[in-house]
Amino acid sequence: MGVPKVSVVVPAYNCGPHIEKLVASLLRQSLPADEFEVIFVDDGSTDDTAKRLDRLADAHPHIKVLHIENSGWPSRPRNLGIEEARGEYVFFSDDDDWFATEALERLYACAKANDADIVIGKMAGYGRPVPRELFRKNRFDATLANSPLIDSLTCHKLFRRSFLNEHDLRFPEGGKRRLEDHSLVVRAYFLSRRTSVLSDYTCYHHIQRRDGRNVTAAQLDPSSYFASVREALDVVDANTEPGPLRDRLHRRWMRNEMLSQLRGKRLLNAPEAWLEQVALEVQKIIQERFAPGVAGGLPPLLRAVAYLAERGRVADLRRLALWEAGxxxxxxxxxxxxxxxxxxxxxxxxxxxxxxxxxxxxxxxxxxxxxxxxxxxxxxxxxxxxxxxxxxxxxxxxxxxxxxxxxxxxxxxxxxxxxxxxxxxxxxxxxxxxxxxxxxxxxxxxxxxxxxxxxxxxxxxxxxxxxxxxxxxxxxxxxxxxxxxxxxxxxxxxxxxxxxx
Missing domain, CATH: 2.60.40 (Immunoglobulin-like)
Incomplete structure (x- = not known):
């Protein structure tokens, strides 16, 4: 087998039968089996996942399995997958998602046609949000300045492997690091010579499992979570000057990772002590990191949430959430x-x-x-x-x-x-x-x-x-x-x- 066109890297942990949909989708790819490889990294599973994957690898030469001691988070398995990969491009998949039949073929063709370092394929979400505006049309030369790239910060993308290695782009390790995708993907966007968005074919199906056992599904720890937000903001600040672009990029975290915690049903269902911690973290970041233009560019409802959060008006945030829940x-x-x-x-x-x-x-x-x-x-x-x-x-x-x-x-x-x-x-x-x-x-x-x-x-x-x-x-x-x-x-x-x- 020569150099594969694509290496698919999949961290796996106690996934059981949930992995079958992904496996079936990989086995029916229109890209010939001798033109891509799949690398499953078993993160110390304690169920039958390891045996299930070994049987799969025994039956299919383009599938391999690495077994490691449990790291507790997808970062280390993904990094080991990069080291093991031989493909011209690498795609990071979760073990309970799945691919459309022509996904790898179309993603690779888009990458080659546009000489892209990154290709983002259209996603369908199941219990998870996906960046709708980004996928409104094809964008073959997308940048953070000319498109809503910042709305897509998960790692479920096609990356040129030499690009990842040239810039030492790896996922942060060391414990359970929330938003581990963000700092890598934002750095990659700034470094990419060309990023393409393929929107005329749904490539990737992204699911939130109903049993709540996705690795990152549990309630966040406010201190470490917002430390990760600050790390991503640091990447933006290192690559932009104060002004409209920086404000627009900052706005993405204010909207999605901060104010979203203080709105509607999410706030109403939150334990009181946890809510107080989150509100305090959000208040500090708004006061310490954001220029007035960040909140100023939000729609009025979110400006109201930011206004109340910056002033620590938690009781009013709860009243607003009760109204918004309807x-x-x-x-x-x-x-x-x-x-x-x-x-x-x-x-x-x-x-x-x-x-x-x-x-x-x-x-x-x-x-x-x-x-x-x-x-x-x-x-x-x-x-x-x-x-x-x-x-x-x-x-x-x-x-x-x-x-x-x-x-x-x-x-x-x-x-x-x-x-x-x-x-x-x-x-x-x-x-x-x-x-x-x-x-x-x-x-x-x-x-x-x-x-x-x-x-x-x-x-x-x-x-x-x-x-x-x-x-x-x-x-x-x-x-x-x-x-x-x-x-x-x-x-x-x-x-x-x-x-x-």
Whole structure:
């Protein structure tokens, strides 16, 4: 066997049958088996994982297994995998995720076509968020300045192996290091000569196991967690000057790793002592590390959370979280038309909290977000710019694989006045989209597709499930439509007749 095109490195620990989906996906790759290798690093498993992997390696020459004493975290297994790898490129996978059939072939082809040091393949998330905006389109020369690369900081990417070795890019070892991906990936972004994003094919399926036994799924320790945040911020500071770019990159950690801990259901479910520790750590980083432009660039809801966190107003954070926990998108299908392989839908959607529309107060021509507490400066809640940029997307999701496709549409936002009180306004988004099932997802449509209306506004991105399911018997075929509004109406009528009897 010559030099493989790709080495897939997989840390494995007590994964049991959860690894089978990954294994099956690797064995059915369109890239020939003699053109890639898989390196499983068994991190001292105490179940039958080691034997399971050894049997796999015995049956498949392109699969090998390393057995090490338990390190307790994926960093050391990944680093050993890099040392063992012979491939031109290295991809880091988790043991309970899986690949699409053409993933390795397409990722490698993209890397070669663009001479890329890093290729990020589109991901589908299951109980885990994935960077939706980054995957809106292909980006063959992406940088931290010209694209939302900073939204993708997990290591599930294709890296040129010589690039990793040239810059000694390795995962931090020594105990359970939360966010171990971040410092490596951010350094790699700054050092990469070219980074490409492949968005027209879903390459990687990323899962949060329901049994909660992903290695990094347990509740974080505030002290070590925020020490890792500071390490990542240090990398940014070493490679940027004070100004808009640094603020935008810092904003990613403020939004995702800091303020996300102090919002909605996550805060409401947190133990009080833990919450106090997190709030204190967040307060210190905001005060010590961030310029005013970091919070200033956030949407108003997150500016409000940052405002309260910086001032240590934990009780008000809890009140705000209680209100935000009720936020949801609501959508309706107003019209449905079909012609051959195409379907045209007209929808309406809005954001509500506890079934009341999210409202804005008119303050001298500004739209000010209405929240359930006082004593927040009006400029913090000024939502005028975000209201103007509010967006409605229509997303088709393939039920069997989790693949999501943005659909082209025309939409407009209607301002409805007075619903939430005198001098107030709320937004209703209306859109029309035509879905061509001969072209959707490159014609790969076999199975069932559901529709979601996705509203992005003032700090939320919320999905409303629409009551339509499209069933395709073969790729590119004319869909059968199941209108669940009719199913529900029939069910409701049947229940009503039974009650009357």
């Amino acid at each position: 936020i949801a998108a609501h959508g309706t299908v107003d019209e449905l038309r079909r012609a051959e392989h195409a379907v045209t839908v007209t929808i309406a959607a809005e954001l509500r909290s506890a079934n009341e529309p999210v409202g804005f107060r008119d303050d001298d021509g500004r739209d000010v977000l209405m929240l359930p507490m006082e004593e927040i400066a009006p400029e913090v809640l000024d939502a005028t710019a975000q209201v103007r940029k509010a967006r409605l997307d229509l997303v088709a999701r393939h039920r069997e694989t989790g693949i999501e496709v943005f659909l082209p549409l025309n939409f407009q936002t209607e301002r409805i006045t007075g619903t939430t009180g005198p001098g107030t306004v709320h937004l209703v988004h209306r859109a029309t989209a035509t879905i061509d099932f001969a072209a959707l997802n490159g014609g790969r449509t076999r199975g069932s597709w559901m529709l979601k209306a996705r509203i992005t506004n003032v700090g939320w991105t919320e999905d409303a499930r629409l009551p339509l399911v499209f069933l395709c018997r073969a790729d590119g075929s004319r869909p059968r439509i199941r209108d669940e509004r009719k199913v529900w109406n029939r069910l409701r009528s049947a229940v009503g007749r039974r009650v009357k009897r």
